[in-house]
Amino acid sequence: MKPVKVGVLGLGTVGGGTVNVLKRNATEIARRAGREITITRASVKDLNKQRICETQGIILTTDPMDIINDPEIDIVVELIGGDGLIKDLLLKAIDNGKHVVTANKSLIALHGNEIFAKACEKGVIVAFEAAVAGGIPIIKAIREGLSGNQIEWLAGIINGTGNFILTEMRDKGREFSDVLAEAQALGYAEADPTFDVEGIDAAHKLTILASIAFGIPLQYDKVYIEGIAGITRLDVEYANKLGYRIKHLGIARKMPNGIELRVHPTLIPKRRLIANVNGVMNAIVIKGDAVGPSLYYGAGAGAEPTASAVVADLIDVARALTSDPENRVPHLAFQADSLVDIPVLPADQFKTAYYLRLNAEDKPGTLAGVTRILADHHISIEGIIQREPLDDAPAIPIIMLTEVTTEHEMNAAIEKIEALKTVNGKVNRIRLETLR
Ligand code: NDP
Ligand code: HSE
Secondary structure: OOOEEEEEEOOOHHHHHHHHHHHHOHHHHHHHHOOOEEEEEEEOOOOOOOOOOOOOOOEEEOOHHHHHOOOOOOEEEEOOOOOHHHHHHHHHHHHOOOEEEEOOHHHHHHHHHHHHHHHHHHOOOEEOHHHOOOOOOHHHHHHHHOOOOOEEEEEEEOOHHHHHHHHHHHHHOOOHHHHHHHHHHOOOOOOOOHHHHOOHHHHHHHHHHHHHHHOOOOOHHHOEEOOOOOOOHHHHHHHHHOOEEEEEEEEEEEEOOEEEEEEEEEEEEOOOHHHHOOOOEEEEEEEEOOOEEEEEEEEOOOHHHHHHHHHHHHHHHHHHOOOOHHHOOOOOOOOHHHOOOOOEOOHHHOEEEEEEEEEEOOOOOHHHHHHHHHHHOOOOEEEEEEOOOOOOOOOEEEEEEEOOEEHHHHHHHHHHHHHOOOEEEEEEEEEEOOOO
């Protein structure tokens, strides 16, 4: 059979890794796909830049349209990143009958509904395994491996850069900016690293995971997002003493009245496997009604781990080239006309437990005032610690763990606690999940 011809847009970290993996494993890949997969063209911004891959045999251009309009190209692999212009490029590629493979989570999260509709119309595949959790085949696991289940919830560490930063800060006491610079040098971070730090990248990925888990349209704008910048060393220490780790989690949970979609720092019991996922590694726990909980672990970013997912998509597309479009695995796991509009819950309806840290004057009645407010809002306290100040500060830190309550009740209680004369400053609140 004649080789499948591939044009790659972007030869940076992931593009370079993809070229290397395809070349190194060409024989195995051809045995799996049933034919050779060959990169014939690639587009870059700077033709003179040094690459992590060899470009011998690949025609380079600075204009992605050269590839998109090349009738010889079967599959366009988009590894540039960004959404506006790229969306137009990919819609054009689909219009030209090209299959598409992409690692671009912001593109899929923001424009996936439109892109998939166009792909269905044209009978082409858009594959995006590398868009979530780097090398972990999590899209395939949910879309195919778990397709017999009703997914109840999933929770994951889905940003490698953020987890790398938190781990290095906790284990080695390194400074935030220093670790972020290293993550950038290692090729883990997004072109705009605030996407990693502020939780935007994780929210893109959660949008995709929720859609394929629950059969809902992609709805990035409804995800509640908090990043890692608010995590203090003090909270990491207290959490540790209480038997918890703080991880940045993406959580999607089906509730009776809708779906929670949230990305934020979270206390997790130390004994959970996911609490021990460190560095650039990602992990996702999925609870299905039949399988129970299952855990997926692996490198969340980096050239070759991500290339592993891109190449797997290329092999899938190569295998499906001759199949009837009606009989392919649907882009979002459920048939396009079977997606349902389950409401995504507003943040104040979230149900979770909390870690609270506040600074209070060391006077009789202070603690009673705080606990009375929580009781008035039907919030039960699971544990409470009043510690000696860690430094010479006049106030005493009080740390509380609560039972599950609604965000609405917690917001109201925190507002009243902060208004107490005996409480100094803001209450630091971190959500807590037992992931049972
Ligand atoms: P890089 O910045 O390393 O690479 C981007 C590539 O795109 C470069 O080769 C660049 O060219 C090229 N490029 C930029 N603008 C243009 C343009 N206008 N025309 C043609 N080529 C252009 O990014 P990554 O490889 O890290 O990321 C690529 C995608 O993969 C992103 O969507 C990212 O979110 C996603 N991703 C990244 C992961 C990672 O670990 N890095 C993991 C999972 C997904 P030049 O080299 O000449 O500058
Ligand atoms: N910047 C992303 C991360 C790349 O660190 O997880 C992988 O999607």
